[in-house]
Amino acid sequence: MFAALLSEVSIRTIAVIWVVFLTILVFFKRRKMDPPSPSGSWPVVGHLLSLGRAPHLKLTEWRKQYGDVYTVRMGMEDVVVLNGYRAIKEALVDYKDAFSSRPNVYVLNLVSGFGEDIVMSPFNQAYKEKRKFAYSALRTLGMRMGPGSMEENIRDEARQLCLKLSEQGDAQPSDITDNLTVSVANIICSMVFGKRYDYDDENFLELSKVANKLVAQLGSSQLMTVFPILRFVPGVNSSNRILVECMEEVHAFLRQEITKHRETMDKENPRDFIDLLLAELETQEKTDCFKEENIEWIIQDLFVAGVETTATTLRWGLLYMVLCPEEQQKVQAELDSVLGADHDVPTLAHRSQLPYTEATIMEIQRIRAIVPLAAPHTPNENTTFRGYDIPAGTQVFPNLWSANMDPEFWPDPEKFDPSRFLDSDGKVVTRPESFMPFSTGRRVCLGEQLAKMELFLLFSSLLKHVTFKLPEGAAAPSTDGCMGITLVPSRINMCISQR
Numbered sequence: 001m002f003a004a005l006l007s008e009v010s011i012r013t014i015a016v017i018w019v020v021f022l023t024i025l026v027f028f029k030r031r032k033m034d035p036p037s038p039s040g041s042w043p044v045v046g047h048l049l050s051l052g053r054a055p056h057l058k059l060t061e062w063r064k065q066y067g068d069v070y071t072v073r074m075g076m077e078d079v080v081v082l083n084g085y086r087a088i089k090e091a092l093v094d095y096k097d098a099f100s101s102r103p104n105v106y107v108l109n110l111v112s113g114f115g116e117d118i119v120m121s122p123f124n125q126a127y128k129e130k131r132k133f134a135y136s137a138l139r140t141l142g143m144r145m146g147p148g149s150m151e152e153n154i155r156d157e158a159r160q161l162c163l164k165l166s167e168q169g170d171a172q173p174s175d176i177t178d179n180l181t182v183s184v185a186n187i188i189c190s191m192v193f194g195k196r197y198d199y200d201d202e203n204f205l206e207l208s209k210v211a212n213k214l215v216a217q218l219g220s221s222q223l224m225t226v227f228p229i230l231r232f233v234p235g236v237n238s239s240n241r242i243l244v245e246c247m248e249e250v251h252a253f254l255r256q257e258i259t260k261h262r263e264t265m266d267k268e269n270p271r272d273f274i275d276l277l278l279a280e281l282e283t284q285e286k287t288d289c290f291k292e293e294n295i296e297w298i299i300q301d302l303f304v305a306g307v308e309t310t311a312t313t314l315r316w317g318l319l320y321m322v323l324c325p326e327e328q329q330k331v332q333a334e335l336d337s338v339l340g341a342d343h344d345v346p347t348l349a350h351r352s353q354l355p356y357t358e359a360t361i362m363e364i365q366r367i368r369a370i371v372p373l374a375a376p377h378t379p380n381e382n383t384t385f386r387g388y389d390i391p392a393g394t395q396v397f398p399n400l401w402s403a404n405m406d407p408e409f410w411p412d413p414e415k416f417d418p419s420r421f422l423d424s425d426g427k428v429v430t431r432p433e434s435f436m437p438f439s440t441g442r443r444v445c446l447g448e449q450l451a452k453m454e455l456f457l458l459f460s461s462l463l464k465h466v467t468f469k470l471p472e473g474a475a476a477p478s479t480d481g482c483m484g485i486t487l488v489p490s491r492i493n494m495c496i497s498q499r
């Protein structure tokens, strides 16, 4: 009986100790902390319906309620959204080792050769070598002086563009999107292929048509980005097929150009980006990180990431110039005072003497961040950020729009006001906080310097030679824009008068 009592007591004791132990364990074990998430997530679609056609606006609005770091559900997947300058900088700069990779997203993988390029490459040794090479090639080409230099190529395009607009005349209001796209594409062609194309060159027109189709298709493949399974659904998967066909055409063209370069190149005197790539390939073969197949994908990156972005920024610029004619006049007055009666297009040396023009370009990039959610990032491994657990592979969106439009840094953010970027001496404020059109950290835009050169030379040349106006009695165009792979303004017909 004693033995039975003992065993009952000890069983009870053991049970109590076990319960206490488990309670302590549960209490002290740190609970997995997910970032907060807005209500209204539906099965299968998650928050997609609430995000609507302007996700950057909804995500920025949710910041007020859910803070700088929160989660939204995109279809069946959780996405962490970083809002505001501080959270974005902290993640992409202070935690750069954690947040510099790219997630596994089917459509993006498809158009990047499954990470063979730079933009969508996971953060690894091969990425570092591709980016290092491309960065130094752009620098090498950018530092060349005189005829054939990057600056001279851009100035040539600026002249051609102004000439084209003067030929069109000002009788009929017109939209100049296509002209801008040709100019910017030709700048990349000069840099990559060592030659520009005439506006009516058949090869060039064909390539532009395919490239535009590719970009448009990418914009309309967003449903497949969220639900990759749709690529197996007959009928619905047509966009997948079109993407593949467009890419095959682009790559066939690129292969031809690469072959021609290989046959004619002189290693000692690289003419352009392709020559530099081919020369690099020979040295890189030793490390095995940077291979033949990367070449086409890196070149494709320069076109996909470098043409629509720059042309779209210029389109927003002209839209704000017609909406704010007093700002257009201020820029033109500054250009006239510095350039005088010189009819040629400005040079980069004029930049420091044209602070208002420079500030206007910065304001255009602030008020309409054309890549409002940057490109998706992901942590390489499970990461704790601001007390939240973010598993490896989770998509992370840096909401650049929320930084550029943050009222704490930019009072009355919807007001177009270039003077925000000038200090009390009228000088341009360099590196202002909370201004991130090119993102920040390790994956910051590779073409930032080139884009800045293009924006300055093309925008100042246009305003030096031409005044843009809305047709008499026309309604003010919307500044909402439409989200594709970039935030694009609607096409607007403008009166273009020679100055």
Ligand code: HEM
Pocket: 118, 119, 120, 131, 188, 301, 302, 303, 305, 306, 307, 309, 310, 313, 370, 371, 374, 375, 376, 398, 437, 438, 439, 440, 442, 443, 444, 445, 446, 447, 448, 450, 451
């Ligand atoms: C106004 C024009 C441009 C804007 C606003 C812009 C903006 C951006 C943004 C926001 C990103 C994503 C950064 C991130 O993931 O955090 C990016 C990446 C990139 N951009 Fe640009 N871009 C522009 C022009 C260009 C040009 C002209 C080129 C090259 C010719 C270029 C090449 C790239 C590349 C290669 C990446 C990927 C960088 C990486 O993942 O390491 N961009 N750009």
